[in-house]
Amino acid sequence: MFNMRQIRAFVAAYEEGSFTHAAARENATQSGISQHVAALEASLGAALFARGPQGIAATPEGCLFYPRAVEALAALSAGRAEVEGARAALSGPVRAGLMPAFTRAALAPVLQRFVAAHPLVRPEVVEGYSGTLSDMVRAGQLDFAMVPAGGAAAGLRVTPLARDREMLVCAPGATGVPHTHPIRLSAGGPWRFAVPGHANIRRARLDTYFAANGVPVADLLELDSMLATLELVAQSDWVAVLPGVICAGDADGVLRHVHPLAGPDLMSDFVTIEPARAAPSAAAAALRDMLGAEINRLVRFGPPTPG
Numbered sequence: 001m002f003n004m005r006q007i008r009a010f011v012a013a014y015e016e017g018s019f020t021h022a023a024a025r026e027n028a029t030q031s032g033i034s035q036h037v038a039a040l041e042a043s044l045g046a047a048l049f050a051r052g053p054q055g056i057a058a059t060p061e062g063c064l065f066y067p068r069a070v071e072a073l074a075a076l077s078a079g080r081a082e083v084e085g086a087r088a089a090l091s092g093p094v095r096a097g098l099m100p101a102f103t104r105a106a107l108a109p110v111l112q113r114f115v116a117a118h119p120l121v122r123p124e125v126v127e128g129y130s131g132t133l134s135d136m137v138r139a140g141q142l143d144f145a146m147v148p149a150g151g152a153a154a155g156l157r158v159t160p161l162a163r164d165r166e167m168l169v170c171a172p173g174a175t176g177v178p179h180t181h182p183i184r185l186s187a188g189g190p191w192r193f194a195v196p197g198h199a200n201i202r203r204a205r206l207d208t209y210f211a212a213n214g215v216p217v218a219d220l221l222e223l224d225s226m227l228a229t230l231e232l233v234a235q236s237d238w239v240a241v242l243p244g245v246i247c248a249g250d251a252d253g254v255l256r257h258v259h260p261l262a263g264p265d266l267m268s269d270f271v272t273i274e275p276a277r278a279a280p281s282a283a284a285a286a287l288r289d290m291l292g293a294e295i296n297r298l299v300r301f302g303p304p305t306p307g
Contacts, residue, residue: 007069012033097145147201148201166266170233182261
């Protein structure tokens with residue numbers, strides 16, 4: 001009969017596509033992962049991976065067994081979380097990952113309330129972009145992360161979080177359009193855009209929007225730093241397209257002007273991702289839900305503007 005250690009080894013190897021990477025994720029040796037998987041295969045009477053010079057690949061039997069293995073791990077994790085939740089006070093570490101837009105707008109007020117309400121919990125927050133955060137969640141290094149929708153979902157449980165409207169952010173008076181009024185990019189410019197690099201899932205959406213809607217682009221500057229982007233557009237003629245949630249601090253229009261995109265609108269969907277094999281602890285669920293509520297309070301999309 002197989003055991004949970006063997007199932008964890010199989011799930012790690014399946015999601016990582018490598019015994020070596022699975023070993024690093026599970027803090028084990030490559031030979032140990034291989035032995036656990038071999039013992040599981042012997043118990044099931046079927047090969048779960050095809051092994052070759054190029055590495056491993058899941059067999060049809062492995063693909064069939066994977067979702068059941070994930071369900072088993074998640075069920076045990078849920079049982080642990082229920083026991084933890086029955087305690088009088090939440091405690092322990094919580095590791096969360098947030099994209100920069102969320103750390104700027106939502107994190108500080110949530111942390112103040114959360115730490116006051118749950119003093120025995122030790123929150124740890126990592127700021128990063130979707131690819132890095134997804135890898136960390138999949139590896140079990142984060143309890144959850146909040147990222148743009150559309151990334152690879154293998155090994156992840158994906159839950160819709162919020163929908164937000166994209167904004168043009170620029171220096172005050174740079175467009176000639178009053179602060180907070182919608183703007184049609186195709187009618188202005190040519191624009192000098194500060195954009196994320198191609199590793200960021202948002203970049204492809206922005207490139208597609210510019211091309212499909214005849215937006216005149218004078219120059220693109222790749223800048224994978226949200227703080228640097230905000231400072232650049234406040235002090236120069238560079239502009240950026242950013243989620244409305246990050247613009248909450250610019251409601252007064254003193255440092256930056258914000259314009260909802262029109263003709264057409266551009267909307268962005270965000271999701272919460274968690275390891276598919278594990279239920280969140282009661283403390284992680286509490287922080288996740290508090291952050292989600294604050295983010296949804298801050299999103300700034302309104303009714304569609306005329307196209």
